[in-house]
Amino acid sequence: MNIATQSKQLVFGCLVATLLARTVCVGAVIFSQGHVHPEVHRNVNELEVAVHDHDNDEEYEADEVLFFVTDAHKTTVPSNPLFSFLGSPGSPVWITPQTQQSGKLFMGLGASELNASDWLSPITIELVGFSGPGNFFLYQTDSFGNPTLHMRTDDGVSPSDAVSIPAGSHDHWNFAFTQPGQYLITLQASGTNSSSVFMQSELATFDFQVSNLVPEPSTALLLAVGGTLIWRLRRVARTARSTIGWSSPRESTR
Amino acid sequence: MKKLGLLLAWLLTISLPARAWTILSDGHVDGFGIGYHDGHLELHVHEDETDTEYEPHEVIFLVPPSVQYTVPANPLYAFLGNPGDPIWILPQVQIPGVLFLGSSAHEVPAGIFASPLRVELANVNGPGHFALYQTDGFGFPTVLMNTRDGIDSSDHYLIPVGGHMHFNWAFSAEGLYEVTIVASGVRLSDGSPEATDPTAFYFWVGDPELIPEPGTAALVLLGLASAASLRRRSV
Numbered sequence: 001m002n003i004a005t006q007s008k009q010l011v012f013g014c015l016v017a018t019l020l021a022r023t024v025c026v027g028a029v030i031f032s033q034g035h036v037h038p039e040v041h042r043n044v045n046e047l048e049v050a051v052h053d054h055d056n057d058e059e060y061e062a063d064e065v066l067f068f069v070t071d072a073h074k075t076t077v078p079s080n081p082l083f084s085f086l087g088s089p090g091s092p093v094w095i096t097p098q099t100q101q102s103g104k105l106f107m108g109l110g111a112s113e114l115n116a117s118d119w120l121s122p123i124t125i126e127l128v129g130f131s132g133p134g135n136f137f138l139y140q141t142d143s144f145g146n147p148t149l150h151m152r153t154d155d156g157v158s159p160s161d162a163v164s165i166p167a168g169s170h171d172h173w174n175f176a177f178t179q180p181g182q183y184l185i186t187l188q189a190s191g192t193n194s195s196s197v198f199m200q201s202e203l204a205t206f207d208f209q210v211s212n213l214v215p216e217p218s219t220a221l222l223l224a225v226g227g228t229l230i231w232r233l234r235r236v237a238r239t240a241r242s243t244i245g246w247s248s249p250r251e252s253t254r
Numbered sequence: 255m256k257k258l259g260l261l262l263a264w265l266l267t268i269s270l271p272a273r274a275w276t277i278l279s280d281g282h283v284d285g286f287g288i289g290y291h292d293g294h295l296e297l298h299v300h301e302d303e304t305d306t307e308y309e310p311h312e313v314i315f316l317v318p319p320s321v322q323y324t325v326p327a328n329p330l331y332a333f334l335g336n337p338g339d340p341i342w343i344l345p346q347v348q349i350p351g352v353l354f355l356g357s358s359a360h361e362v363p364a365g366i367f368a369s370p371l372r373v374e375l376a377n378v379n380g381p382g383h384f385a386l387y388q389t390d391g392f393g394f395p396t397v398l399m400n401t402r403d404g405i406d407s408s409d410h411y412l413i414p415v416g417g418h419m420h421f422n423w424a425f426s427a428e429g430l431y432e433v434t435i436v437a438s439g440v441r442l443s444d445g446s447p448e449a450t451d452p453t454a455f456y457f458w459v460g461d462p463e464l465i466p467e468p469g470t471a472a473l474v475l476l477g478l479a480s481a482a483s484l485r486r487r488s489v
Contacts, residue, residue: 035418054360055416078392098347099388099396100419116281116303122350140347143422144326145393164350168303169282171348172420174391 028066028207035106038062038206039170040123040189041113047189049125049204052110062204069094069177069210072103082147085137085154087178094210096175098140109163110170111189119167121192127151127161128203129186134179134210138163140172167191180211275456275468276308279316279353285423285455286357286373288413288437290366295437297453300358310455317342317425317459321352333397334385335426342459344423346388356420359413367415367439367448375399375409376452377434379478382427382459386411389422402426415439428460432475 031053039052041059051060073096079089086093096105111123130136130153138151138161150173151161165171177183185208189201284300287307299308321344327337334341348354359371378384378401386399398421399409413419425431433456438449458465466474 054418055414080393083392095391097391099390100414100417112302139391141389141391141393142347143323143343143345143389143424144328144331145389145395147393165348166281166303166350169348169354171354176391 029060029064030066030068031105032068032070033072033103033105035100036067037107037170038109038125038187038204039113040111040125040165040201042201044115044118044193044195045199047123047191047199047201049187049189049201051206052112062206065207067096067105067107067206067208069096069105069175069208071212073097073105074211085139085147085149085152086176091178094177094180098172098174105175106172107175108170108172109165111165111167112170114167116166116168118194119191120194120196122164122166123189123191124162124164125187125189126159127153127157127185128188129205130157130184132177132179132183132185132208132210133181134177134183136183136185137176137178138173139176140174175208177208177210181209183208183210275311276313277316277458277462277465278313279318279462280351282348282354283315283356284358284360284418285315285355286435286437287361288357288359288371288373288450289361290363295362295367295371295439295448295450297435297437297450299455300360310453314456314458314465315344315353315355315423316462316465317344317423317457318352319461321345321349330393330395333387333395333400333402334424335383335402339426342425342428346420346422354420355423356418357411357413358418359415360418362415362439364415366442368442369415370412370417371415371437371439373411373413373435373437374407375401375405375433376436377405378431379475379482380425380427380431380433380457381429381478382425382431384426384431384433385424386421387424388420395422423457425457425459429458430466430471430474430478431457431459433457 035054036051038049040047040049042048050062051065073094074092075095077083077086077089077091077093096107100106109125114123135154137149139147139149141147150163184205186203186205188203190199192198278301282302284302287298287300289296289298297310299310299313322340322342325331325335325337325339325341344353344355357373383402385397387395387397389395398411432454434452434454436449436452438447440447
């Protein structure tokens with residue numbers, strides 16, 4: 001069985017106990033640290049929001065990835081009133097930081113793989129769907145430490161929840177979550193290409209698991225069984241694509 | 255006289271382009287790009303949006319009048335100067351139409367050097383001070399390099415092999431700056447250290463119409479270095 005690289009764990013339909021935490025995963029590539037984020041790619045005639053693992057220069061579909069915002073990302077809301085949008089001072093908040101910190105996710109949004117000359121406009125990435133036990137905020141601090149909010153769910157989801165990135169570039173944001181649990185964040189990319197055609201991607205939903213969870217054994221068993229089923233089904237579809245180098249434990253014992 | 259001799263020797267060794275330099279004024283650029291070439295670490299400039307690579311001396315980074323600010327009263331930012339002083343900053347987060355300058359070690363393959371690599375400030379010639387810093391999610395700055403308190407081994411940052419970073423690049427006066435850095439790492443095979451040659455990068459702060467030709471720039475930098483040397487002697 002191939003050994004996953006240090007920055008991620010490749011796990012399929014399994015009950016995983018990592019050194020960091022125990023969690024249940026269902027057929028996903030789990031990222032808990034490193035430079036990885038949603039990224040717009042494809043070409044002049046097609047946009048897609050996927051995942052780019054910048055550390056290993058690999059691409060994944062949105063539904064192949066779980067972003068695991070471990071308790072290494074847990075901090076408390078400061079007393080500085082500029083950050084009161086995150087909650088009351090002292091309350092917990094989980095943040096993937098805008099500057100790279102060892103052992104944490106270094107997230108952003110990007111359009112690195114697009115050619116600048118193919119696009120008349122910057123690429124807009126908009127939040128179009130959200131679910132989660134708390135709120136999600138996407139923000140940056142500027143050169144003097146003042147925050148600018150680009151997405152926030154405490155006032156619902158609207159077209160103002162968007163960022164704009166030049167084709168060929170990417171940028172980093174703080175991804176903040178106010179409660180532990182599972183968040184589903186749906187993004188859509190758009191832009192005007194060099195033929196003056198407005199292009200829009202399909203919706204892409206990204207799965208964030210916030211905080212380290214230890215599920216009830218019965219839940220874990222159900223998830224493990226369900227995960228194995230999904231994995232068996234997906235495996236059939238994947239054999240033809242043969243995307244990533246892995247083999248199942250079952251195959252390796254044959 | 256010895257100082258003058260050293261300055262002349264330095265002038266002969268700087269390798270500014272014979273023709274005009276390429277002005278980088280917009281887009282996502284890895285300014286301090288660490289590469290790996292012929293088995294050694296090297297420094298270059300990588301323009302991400304068109305995937306173009308330059309030798310450091312071929313380009314000049316534009317810090318335009320639109321990014322002139324004043325130093326805030328917040329004492330956390332006193333490292334930039336006195337409140338109200340002018341300051342020009344290329345930002346850590348992208349502002350449309352302004353150079354988005356970072357550093358990368360994308361091109362250093364994994365497994366050759368211990369991570370992280372180190373980038374250290376060796377020298378700055380310019381009309382004002384230079385500071386390199388980041389702001390975190392709660393607005394606290396981390397100062398990585400600052401000439402205001404002199405230059406020593408504390409003026410450095412660490413970058414993971416394969417990694418990528420963005421900074422605020424702050425300058426306290428308009429004009430031409432020559433910022434010289436050294437990138438280094440430790441080989442995993444035998445633990446031996448390796449460092450690049452000191453490599454100069456050029457910044458122009460202010461009106462781009464006034465960017466000097468490289469030949470003139472060399473004279474300007476010589477003048478700045480002489481003045482700095484005289485100042486040091488008179489202290």
